[in-house]
Amino acid sequence: VNSSEWKPSPQSPLYLICVFLPRVDKDRSGVISDSELQQALSNGTWTPFNPVTVRSIISMFDRENKGGVNFNEFAGVWKYITDWQNIFRTYDRDNSGFIDKNELRQALTGFGYRLSDQFYGTLIEKFDRQRKGQVAFDDFIQCCIVLQRLTDVFRRYDTDQDGWIQVSYEQYLSMVFNIV
Amino acid sequence: MAFPGYGAGPGAAPQQDPLYGYFSAVAGQDGQISADELQRCLTQSGIAGSYQPFSLDTCRLMVNMLDRDMSCTMGFQEFKELWQVLNGWRNTFVSFDRDGSGTVEDHELQQAVTSMGYRLSPQAMTCIVKRYSTNGRIRFDDFVSCCVRLRALTDQFRRRDTTQTGNASFQYDDFIQVTMSI
Numbered sequence: 205v206n207s208s209e210w211k212p213s214p215q216s217p218l219y220l221i222c223v224f225l226p227r228v229d230k231d232r233s234g235v236i237s238d239s240e241l242q243q244a245l246s247n248g249t250w251t252p253f254n255p256v257t258v259r260s261i262i263s264m265f266d267r268e269n270k271g272g273v274n275f276n277e278f279a280g281v282w283k284y285i286t287d288w289q290n291i292f293r294t295y296d297r298d299n300s301g302f303i304d305k306n307e308l309r310q311a312l313t314g315f316g317y318r319l320s321d322q323f324y325g326t327l328i329e330k331f332d333r334q335r336k337g338q339v340a341f342d343d344f345i346q347c348c349i350v351l352q353r354l355t356d357v358f359r360r361y362d363t364d365q366d367g368w369i370q371v372s373y374e375q376y377l378s379m380v381f382n383i384v
Numbered sequence: 385m386a387f388p389g390y391g392a393g394p395g396a397a398p399q400q401d402p403l404y405g406y407f408s409a410v411a412g413q414d415g416q417i418s419a420d421e422l423q424r425c426l427t428q429s430g431i432a433g434s435y436q437p438f439s440l441d442t443c444r445l446m447v448n449m450l451d452r453d454m455s456c457t458m459g460f461q462e463f464k465e466l467w468q469v470l471n472g473w474r475n476t477f478v479s480f481d482r483d484g485s486g487t488v489e490d491h492e493l494q495q496a497v498t499s500m501g502y503r504l505s506p507q508a509m510t511c512i513v514k515r516y517s518t519n520g521r522i523r524f525d526d527f528v529s530c531c532v533r534l535r536a537l538t539d540q541f542r543r544r545d546t547t548q549t550g551n552a553s554f555q556y557d558d559f560i561q562v563t564m565s566i
């Protein structure tokens with residue numbers, strides 16, 4: 205094998221480091237910024253990946269508050285995205301590249317949420333940036349991230365873990381304005 | 385352009401109502417409008433005056449605010465209600481936008497919110513300002529978004545404050561759905 209021509213195959217763990225990451229890190233800074241990550245990701249349409257979702261993901265893995273992820277942290281980002289891709293493929297049962305209301309209900313019920321049927325319509329309406337009545341990959345992730353954040357803040361107040369919280373008006377406003 | 389306040393009382397036919405023109409121009413056969421259609425409707429009506437028209441996100445919030453049957457659409461009566469409320473908010477904003485820049489400063493947002501009758505702690509106000517402020521200023525569209533949320537959240541909270549002590553109980557599933565709808 206001529207060493208200068210060798211490239212790891214996409215299945216190899218080295219692929220990420222040797223081939224993919226240098227392509228993503230366009231300015232060769234050693235840090236993947238929001239816009240570099242956004243360009244590397246696809247939501248299944250020709251529109252850019254949801255920038256709010258990109259920001260959420262970067263901030264989840266950026267341990268130094270530098271506004272981007274280094275190559276070490278990027279491994280976490282990549283696993284996170286891959287996990288979401290697997291979930292999305294599982295629930296996109298008709299393989300349309302979008303998750304419709306029924307598929308969304310199955311996904312969230314599968315995650316353990318118990319939500320009314322009409323509410324799924326509200327969720328699609330709220331998160332569907334493509335205006336298709338179904339959610340693309342990035343908007344699906346965004347929806348799940350917000351649901352998770354609300355759950356986390358609820359849990360913080362639900363100290364006896366009985367599924368109920370009692371909050372003052374002020375607490376309620378602060379909880380919600382920080383998230384939605 | 386203020387709401388005329390004349391003519392069409394509850395018993396009058398919608399067609400005689402001056403607002404009906406704007407509404408029917410975008411509403412379909414079902415007499416309901418979606419967030420997109422509301423956006424067009426409000427832009428055409430010029431209710432925002434010289435301010436930038438409302439974003440789709442803010443329009444979605446406005447539909448949700450009055451959406452009692454969770455249909456994600458708005459009928460004509462709801463539209464009328466919205467119109468009056470929007471006029472009030474617009475007037476409040478104008479009174480604080482003294483330099484006519486189309487924005488108000490952070491502390492002016494606080495004053496505006498207080499002038500609308502809300503009594504909030506400095507911490508809660510800080511949360512709200514942080515959410516809507518860009519470089520120390522708040523635009524009209526964001527101001528309306530803030531007002532819609534405050535009104536809807538306060539409404540939801542009051543319904544669950546059964547003892548009227550300023551404390552409300554939320555069950556988890558209910559909390560998720562209420563908060564996400566706003």
